[in-house]
Amino acid sequence: MSDLLDVADRLWRGELDLGERHPLDPATLSHELVEITDGVAFVEAFANVVALESGGALGLIDTSSVLSAPSVHQAVRGWNDQPLHTAVYTHGHVDHVFGMGPFEEENADRGAARATVIAHEDVPRRFDRYGRTLGYNAIINQRQFQLPGLGWPSSYRRPDVTYSDRMTAHLDGLRLELRHARGETDDATWVWIPDHRVLCPGDLFIWASPNAGNPQKVQRYAGDWAAALREMAGLEPVAMLPGHGLPVIGAERVTEALTSTAELLEHLEAATLDLMNEGARLNDVIHAVEVPAHLADKPWLQPVYDEPEFVVRNVWRLFGGWWDGNPANLKPASESAVAGEMAALAGGADRLAARARELAVAGDLRLACHLAEMAALAAPDDRTVHEIRGEVYEQRMKLERSTMSRGVFRAAANDSRSAGR
Numbered sequence: 395m396s397d398l399l400d401v402a403d404r405l406w407r408g409e410l411d412l413g414e415r416h417p418l419d420p421a422t423l424s425h426e427l428v429e430i431t432d433g434v435a436f437v438e439a440f441a442n443v444v445a446l447e448s449g450g451a452l453g454l455i456d457t458s459s460v461l462s463a464p465s466v467h468q469a470v471r472g473w474n475d476q477p478l479h480t481a482v483y484t485h486g487h488v489d490h491v492f493g494m495g496p497f498e499e500e501n502a503d504r505g506a507a508r509a510t511v512i513a514h515e516d517v518p519r520r521f522d523r524y525g526r527t528l529g530y531n532a533i534i535n536q537r538q539f540q541l542p543g544l545g546w547p548s549s550y551r552r553p554d555v556t557y558s559d560r561m562t563a564h565l566d567g568l569r570l571e572l573r574h575a576r577g578e579t580d581d582a583t584w585v586w587i588p589d590h591r592v593l594c595p596g597d598l599f600i601w602a603s604p605n606a607g608n609p610q611k612v613q614r615y616a617g618d619w620a621a622a623l624r625e626m627a628g629l630e631p632v633a634m635l636p637g638h639g640l641p642v643i644g645a646e647r648v649t650e651a652l653t654s655t656a657e658l659l660e661h662l663e664a665a666t667l668d669l670m671n672e673g674a675r676l677n678d679v680i681h682a683v684e685v686p687a688h689l690a691d692k693p694w695l696q697p698v699y700d701e702p703e704f705v706v707r708n709v710w711r712l713f714g715g716w717w718d719g720n721p722a723n724l725k726p727a728s729e730s731a732v733a734g735e736m737a738a739l740a741g742g743a744d745r746l747a748a749r750a751r752e753l754a755v756a757g758d759l760r761l762a763c764h765l766a767e768m769a770a771l772a773a774p775d776d777r778t779v780h781e782i783r784g785e786v787y788e789q790r791m792k793l794e795r796s797t798m799s800r801g802v803f804r805a806a807a808n809d810s811r812s813a814g815r
Contacts, residue, residue, distance in 0.1 A: 398428045398438060402640035405601070405693055406647060412696045417601040417639035418797060425465035427473050428641075431590050433568070436635045437469045441489045444594050444635045445470045446587070449566035451479040455585050455594045456637060457493030460547075467496035477506035480565055482572065483513040483553060484596025484637060485579045486520035494551045512563055513553035514574050516581035521550045534610040538801040577619030578605045584622065586629055593631035598622055599651060601639020603697040604659055607704025609798060614708045616659040623656035639694075651694055658689050662702055666709040675719030680706050699797045733771035743773035747782040759790045770810065777813075784810035 404410040415422050420440050427445070429435045437443040439462040446453035452474050458466045478497040483490060494511065501509060524531060525548055532546040561572040571586040578597045585594040597605065598619060606614040627649050634642040634651065642648050665683045674682070683706050689695055710718075717724055726732075737743040746769035753762035766783040773779045784807045791803035 398424060398426050398436075399641060399643060402642070405640065406642070408693050412602070412693060412698055413795075415640075416698055418699050420461075423462075425462065425469055427469040429473065430592065430633050430635065430641060430643075434587065434590055434592055434633075434635075435470070435473050436641050437466050438640065439466050441487075441597070441637045442635065442639075443470070443493065444585075445473060446565055446568060446570075447474050447476065448568035450476055451566035452476040453479055453565040453568075453570075454481040454493075454497075455635075456484050456490045456596065457481055457497075459489040460492045462489075463493040463496055466493050477501050477504055478509040479507075480563065481509055481511045482563070482570065482583060482585060483511065483517055484584065484594070485582045486513070486517040486550075487579065487597070488524075488547060490596070490637065491517075491550060492547070498551075510555060511551060511553045512555045512557070512561070512572065514581045514583050515556040515558055516579075518552055518556065520579070520581055521552060524548075524550075537805040538610060538798065540801055540804055573622075573625070575618060575622035576615040577622060578608075578614055580613075580615070582622075584626060586626075586631075588629075591630070591632045593626055593629065593634045593648065595623075595626060595634060595636055595652075597637040598626075599634065599636040599639070599642075599655060599694075600699065601636060601694050602699045603695050603702060603796075604655060604705070605700040606659060606662075607700050607702070607706070607708045607798075609704050609707065609802070613712060614705070615712065616663045616705055616709055620656040620659040620663070623652045623659075627652040627656070642694075654689060654692055654695060658685065658695055658702070659705070661686055661689075662705045663709050666706050667713060670710065670714055676707070676710050676714075677718060677720065679710065697796050701796045701798065704798065730771045733768040736768050737772035743769045743776060743779050746772065747776075747779045750786050751782050754786045754789050759786070759793065762786050763790060770813075774813070780810040780813045784808075 401415060405415060423440055424438050427435050427437045433447045435445040439458045441456055441458055443458050443466050444455040478501060498509060528546045528548055532544060536542055536544045559574050563570040563572060569588060572583050575582045575584060582596055582598060584596055584598055606616045606619060630645055631648045632645045634648045642651050666679055669679045669682060680703050685702050737746055740746050746765050750762045750765035763786055766786040769779045770783045787803045787807035791800050791807060794800045
């Protein structure tokens with residue numbers, strides 16, 4: 395067994411903590427290629443790539459990111475030297491669609507035909523949307539991944555062939571079944587390779603609690619996602635090669651991974667809808683819905699990237715719109731006006747900040763953040779207030795597990811440090 399598959403086995407058994415092998419931490423990625431079966435190889439990267447060989451043709455499922463492209467190319471070329479014939483984008487996220495360059499340059503140098511890229515019909519629409527939100531996407535991804543200089547691309551290698559619901563593609567006789575699903579994205583494709591009983595789910599499985607709630611990005615679809623996972627499980631794959639995280643090998647493990655992830659999503663959606671149907675407010679719902687105990691300890695469902703609480707918010711947004719049920723929030727006063735009034739009632743912004751520090755020390759960081767934020771809004775130029783706000787968010791960040799929460803809280807702490815200088 396290769397080192398990569400050995401690590402995957404240890405993660406599955408719980409012998410290795412997911413925090414030590416975070417599926418989306420570039421520092422832990424090996425860029426190693428491992429052959430799963432004859433003609434099917436997996437490259438660990440940000441994001442992962444599946445390489446396929448059939449006859450004299452090379453195929454890729456996903457192509458990875460700009461940063462990973464050279465390493466992925468080198469790993470694949472150590473395994474197969476054929477010109478690239480076909481690539482499938484499992485969705486249009488930039489970490490999956492920017493690795494075509496080295497392969498296409500080779501094809502041109504060799505005089506080989508241009509490779510064909512296949513994707514769902516909504517992928518080009520995603521690229522168009524990115525063009526309209528370049529600044530916003532740069533800002534939120536700088537915050538999420540703590541990459542201050544990150545820019546957002548405006549040019550993409552667009553697909554040559556798109557499909558709507560299902561499509562069968564062939565790589566020199568090897569059949570690839572492409573199926574559309576809505577999950578983390580509306581343009582997702584998962585790929586079934588029946589000859590090998592290998593499943594390539596893209597980001598519909600990422601070795602973590604599903605990314606169905608990202609607070610800074612567009613709508614996600616928990617129920618549709620769960621249905622797709624159930625359909626995958628019905629095919630009885632013997633290997634699953636996900637978009638992030640390591641391979642899952644063995645029919646029983648793959649089935650358990652898929653069905654337990656589906657169960658989590660189904661539970662979060664159903665529990666949220668039950669409370670919505672009772673007339674609960676969003677704030678009540680996010681504090682009431684919990685992950686079932688028998689799912690919470692699964693190594694592949696840990697909230698190290700996204701969080702179930704955020705999934706609840708996306709279910710609310712999908713079924714209930716943007717209003718949270720609080721009448722005051724329908725047409726609210728400005729946050730700074732509310733903060734100023736609260737500071738006046740408290741006896742000054744410094745009093746709010748001091749109380750925030752006390753609450754943080756006592757461990758009530760949710761409430762501490764509210765007061766620290768109000769204090770800074772009421773006194774945006776007060777260095778002491780920003781010092782306390784920075785302390786509170788830094789403490790909050792250190793106790794969080796998910797990339798989403800850590801990114802937002804660290805950015806807030808950094809903002810206050812800059813404001814306090």
